Amino acid sequence: MTWLITGGAGYIGAHVVRAMLEADERAVVYDDLSTGIPERVPSDVPVVIGSTLDAETLERTIREHSVTGVVHLAAKKQVGESMDLPLHYYRENVEGLRVLLSAVTDAQVPSFVFSSSAAVYGMPDVDLVREETPCAPMSPYGETKLAGEWLVRATGRATGLSTASLRYFNVAGAATPQLADTGVFNLIPMVFEKLTENAPPRIFGDDYPTPDGTCVRDYIHVVDLAEAHVAAARALQASPGRAMTLNIGRGEGVSVREMIDRINALTGYDRPPVTTPRRPGDPARVVASADRIATELGWKAKYDVQDMITSAWAGWVRLHPEASRS
Numbered sequence: 615m616t617w618l619i620t621g622g623a624g625y626i627g628a629h630v631v632r633a634m635l636e637a638d639e640r641a642v643v644y645d646d647l648s649t650g651i652p653e654r655v656p657s658d659v660p661v662v663i664g665s666t667l668d669a670e671t672l673e674r675t676i677r678e679h680s681v682t683g684v685v686h687l688a689a690k691k692q693v694g695e696s697m698d699l700p701l702h703y704y705r706e707n708v709e710g711l712r713v714l715l716s717a718v719t720d721a722q723v724p725s726f727v728f729s730s731s732a733a734v735y736g737m738p739d740v741d742l743v744r745e746e747t748p749c750a751p752m753s754p755y756g757e758t759k760l761a762g763e764w765l766v767r768a769t770g771r772a773t774g775l776s777t778a779s780l781r782y783f784n785v786a787g788a789a790t791p792q793l794a795d796t797g798v799f800n801l802i803p804m805v806f807e808k809l810t811e812n813a814p815p816r817i818f819g820d821d822y823p824t825p826d827g828t829c830v831r832d833y834i835h836v837v838d839l840a841e842a843h844v845a846a847a848r849a850l851q852a853s854p855g856r857a858m859t860l861n862i863g864r865g866e867g868v869s870v871r872e873m874i875d876r877i878n879a880l881t882g883y884d885r886p887p888v889t890t891p892r893r894p895g896d897p898a899r900v901v902a903s904a905d906r907i908a909t910e911l912g913w914k915a916k917y918d919v920q921d922m923i924t925s926a927w928a929g930w931v932r933l934h935p936e937a938s939r940s
Contacts, residue, residue, distance in 0.1 A: 615725075615851060616640040618681040620666060620714065621688035622659075623650025625785075625795040626729070626836060630685055631659060632789060633840035639847070642679045644672070645688065654793055666710035672717040683725035683851065684718055685843055686711065689758075692799055693733065696755035697894050707758035711765055719773045725850040726766060727843060730779045732832070732863070734760040737897035744903045745781070745859050752897060763859065770857050776850035783832040783863035783902050785839055787922035794929020801831075802923065805874055806930045809883045810937040815874045819892030822899075828870035830899040832863040835917035835925075845911040863902025864915045873919070880923050882939035 617634055621627040622643030627650065634641045635656065643661045645652075655661050660679060664671035666688050675681070689707045690696070696703040711728075718726060733756030734749045751757045763779045770777040786802050788794035798807050805815040820827040842862045850856055868876075874887050907913050931938045 615682045615847070616642060616680055617683045617685055617847060618642050618644055618676060618679070619685045619687065620644045621650065621686075621729075623647060623652055623655050623661065624687065625793070625797065626839065627687045628654035628793050629789055629836045629840040630687065630843045631655060632793070633837075633844045634847075635659070637844045637848075639844070642675065642681065644675055649797065651796065666714045667705075669713050669717055672714060673721065676717055676721045676723060681721070681723055683727070683847055684714070684723060685727040685729075685847065686714060687729040689729065691731075691755060693753045693755050693896070694893055696753050696758070700754035703754045703758050707755075708761050708765070711762050715765065715769050719769060719775060723775075724854060725776045725847065726770070726778075727846050727850065728762060728766045728777065728779045730763050730781045731756065731759045732781050732783045732861070732900050732902065734763065734781060735900060738900065742865060742901055742903040743861065745861055745906055753894075767857060770855075774855050776854055776856045778846040778850055778858040778860065780842065780846060781859070781861045782839060783834050783861070783900065785836050786833050787835040787837065787917065787925040788929045789837050789925070791929040791932040794926060794932070796933065801870060801873060802877065802926050803930065805877050806881075806927065806934075806937065809877070809881060809885060810934050814885050815877075815887040817870050817874070817887045817889045818896065820871070820889045824869060824898055826869050826871045829896055830867040830869045830901065832866060832901040833868055833919055833922055834863050834915060835922050838915040838917055842907065842911070842913050845913045849911055858910060860907040860910065861902040861904055862907060863904050865902055865904050867899060867901040868919055876919065877923055880920070881927055881937075
């Protein structure tokens with residue numbers, strides 16, 4: 615199989631490329647490099663620079679590289695930004711997906727793995743979020759991911775395309791320091807940044823209906839996430855016409871305050887956080903049930919939160935050596 619990995623030069627995408635190669639699958643990266651870093655991609659993996667809105671380049675890439683499956687990760691993904699730029703998010707995430715699916719079905723590519731998100735659930739009033747939990751996204755970002763799932767599923771029904779929509783929970787960690795997340799949009803790197811600046815980490819709201827008043831999330835190591843993509847891709851390859859929607863998480867909630875305490879302890883810093891107002895679109899608690907993916911794919915997360923913080927910190931210190939306390 616040759617898998618076209620859109621967004622393959624990004625943080626998650628580069629880990630998926632790595633996992634595919636380790637599983638003896640071939641990979642081709644398609645990325646507009648708006649946030650992707652070409653150096654993350656192994657030198658023997660082809661990289662095509664292009665947008666998912668560019669039908670001609672997509673069609674040529676699929677044809678020239680004899681693509682037999684697609685893992686679609688390319689997307690805009692910042693919740694707060696999506697509140698300010700909804701038209702941009704719908705264009706990039708929904709129209710880009712439509713153009714890609716058109717190229718895929720025209721070329722009769724049989725398998726399609728879609729990067730979705732726990733943001734589709736919104737603020738579920740349940741202890742563990744299951745795939746059948748009603749979806750009520752709270753941001754344009756979450757809306758575009760849910761619309762993307764609908765589009766992927768409908769295309770599969772109409773054409774026989776095998777599809778998997780993978781709902782990521784909070785991704786963290788790194789396989790190697792070189793592949794670490796360079797963006798400062800998620801909790802762990804945001805805390806790292808503040809500590810490096812000798813400033814207190816921020817908590818966005820401490821009046822949520824949770825045990826310590828701060829948001830609770832389910833964190834998943836990016837290496838586990840990447841291996842889930844390989845498992846899904848191979849399941850689609852083995853079962854033509856299959857359609858799956860799966861959570862990818864650990865089933866364990868960690869609050870923002872608890873995560874900051876763990877980061878302080880691991881890094882050697884001791885900076886209590888300060889509380890600032892809530893951010894729009896942030897639900898109080900979102901923790902996955904990972905039962906379905908265990909049953910359908912035999913997949914289970916291997917790494918814990920400590921592994922995520924440790925590996926993410928190694929990547930951060932590589933780029934910000936002044937942060938090290940050793």
